[in-house]
Amino acid sequence: MRGIKRIAVAVVAVSALTAGCGGGDKPIGSTSSAGNPSSSSSNGGGQYKKGGTVTIANVGGQTWPCQFNPFNPSVNGVAGGFVYEPLTFVNVLKAGATTPMLATDFAWSPKKDSIVFTIRDGVKWSDGQPFSADDVVYTFNLMKQQPALDIYALWTGAGLTSVTAAGNKVTLKFKGAAEPYFFNFANQVNIVPKHIWSTGEAASKPATWADPKPVGTGPYTVESCTSNNISYAANGSYWQPGKPYIQKVQYPAYLDNNPANLDLASGKAQWGGQYIPNIDNFYKSKSPQNNYWFPPTANVALVPNNDPSRPATSKLAVRQALAYALDREQISKIGESGYQPAANQTGVVTPTFDKYFDKDALAAAGYDKPNLDKAKQLLQGAGYSESNPLKLSVITVTGYTDWDASLAVVKQQLAKVGVELSIQDLQQQSYNQKLYTGDYDLAYSSLSGGPTPYYELRQLLYSKNTAPIGKQANSNYSRYSNPDVDKLFDQYASADPDTQIKLVKQISSYMIKDVPLIPTTESVDWYQYNTKDIEGWPTQDNPYAQPAPYNIPDAGQVLANLYSKSAQK
Secondary structure: OOOOOOOOOOOOOHHHHOOOOOOOOEOOOOOOOOOOOOHHHOOOOOOOOOOOEEEEEOOOOOOOOOOOOOOOOOOHHHOEOOOEOOOEEEEHHHOOEEEEOOEEEEEEOOOOOEEEEEEOOOOEOOOOOEOOHHHHHHHHHHHHHOHHHOOOOOOOOOOEEEEEEEOOEEEEEEOOOOHHHHHHHHHOOOOOOHHHHOOHHHHHOOOOOOOOOOOOOOOEEEEEEOOOEEEEEEOOOOOOOOOOOOOEEEEEOOOOHHHHHHHHHHOOOOEEOOOOOOHHHHOHHHOOOEEEOOOEEEEEEEEEOOOOOOOOOOOHHHHHHHHHHOOHHHHHHHHOOOOOOEOOOOOOOOOOOHHHOOHHHHHHHOOOOOOHHHHHHHHHHOOOOOOOOEEEEEEEEOOOHHHHHHHHHHHHHHHOOOEEEEEEEEOHHHHHHHHHHOOOOEEEEEOOOOOOHHHHHHHHHOHHHOOOOOOOOOOOOOOOOOHHHHHHHHHHOOOOHHHHHHHHHHHHHHHHHHOOOEEEEEEEOOOEEEOOOEEOOOOOOOOOOOOOOOOOOHHHHHHHHOEEOHHHO
16 A cells, blocks of 8 residues: 555646536535535446446555554555545545535534534444444544544644534534644544444554454445455445445455556456556556556655654754755656656645745755765765765665665665665565654655645644654654744644745745655556446546545545446446
8 A cells, every 4th residue: 555655646737637527526625515425526427237346456565464443554545435434525636626425514614713514314334323423523532532543633733622413413623723624634534433433442442453344334344354355345235325336346465566567467457556667568558448547646755764863864964965865857767667757855746736836945955956965065064974884774665666666776876975775675564663653764655645735744744743752653754843844834724825835835945944854756646447347437537536546535436436337238
């Protein structure tokens, strides 16, 4: 699942993707229309006969632990969207357009400091128990009681003060304006059943509970799970009439890109989510039904550990030297076959978010091109030399062949300025453990983004998303902390759109000034899909969801709209 990475690079900007897209979707934060999610965004609104199987080829870098806890970032990519669902779906690729899910409607207060959701009637959990507003309240309050579950720092950073229910209405109240947090609390929080999570190990250890037989409201249930494969079965009581059409989903465990790529090229698997080198020759040429699309929204980055306990990477001069030494264009060209464009030190993905990008500030700092002499000077000033070289290690996920290729380039480039880099390829679980607890010098990593750069940058830089070394951080794994940056994030929610753009530019200026992490390439949604039998896929012309299978909750949107052509005969 690309580590923590759920979003990733493309060929067109998001603004271009929104052109010509139909349906009744609403902009993020607006009042949504009631009723069922419109299927017109994906397949014309028609009903299809049930049948067919979809097999996913997506490298996780580990065998399956058969855990489905939706609060655990290590495993929630096989739970969110498949089994568990949010209140509202927010489509990053359509400028944050919303689709009602477990909530049919929502309404903000005039000051945007509280929001009322109307909870959908008639929904059942997959064990037959009724879903209600109490489940929603329980989910959010559980995150308050157990801060490790509050992945998006809603209670500690977004100013959430209470979540209460009255009938089928759920009210979230905040200390101040909270509209930008809608993407997180409405779209990325998976609602769990109170009757399951309030008893036993789920209640006593919710952050570490395996949740081996998850009970959700989503389109699928976990039929069986082994270390080698997860088998999902259609939820027969799913609340969207007639859906899902596909009756089985197989999710084999892949430890390496190569076997997954072979399964995709041969048609054995229909839905892919990983890097394929020379994709036109290896994959596209094998069948006219083999297709791909790579939309962009986030970054892949070299993440230095900023904690003072790390004597090298906690030094600003060292982080600056690493940033000056890298030739991002070469990393893109060699490591990612050019499919992922070179990133930049502001952390703002271009051209997707051009209006937030401060090109002049980047050039003024000299980060618009490599500067080996500057890197050497900084390292000398930090006390490193040929007789006392800087030795660092970087953790990555085994089987991610593109990351391996990119890091090989990084290693060569850093060697030119006297840095000795060792690469640690780790199984996914070991990688996650080290990343979350800060047990590393450098990490190669990517996080999800959102409708603006604010969302990715907040995950990466907001101090309330981090934790002391040894404790699990929510997303700010670099342990970066700057009160001035926190203030800028806190101002964003109540700012007008023009001011929000200025705030992002100010925040990105600290990416230049403090170098808390070093973007290398723009992360892409690796996405391959086969149309021999399966239709209803998101496409560049119809981007109804982020298309990679590791995106949550988008995977649920895709699965609920796919159908088998052979089943229609």
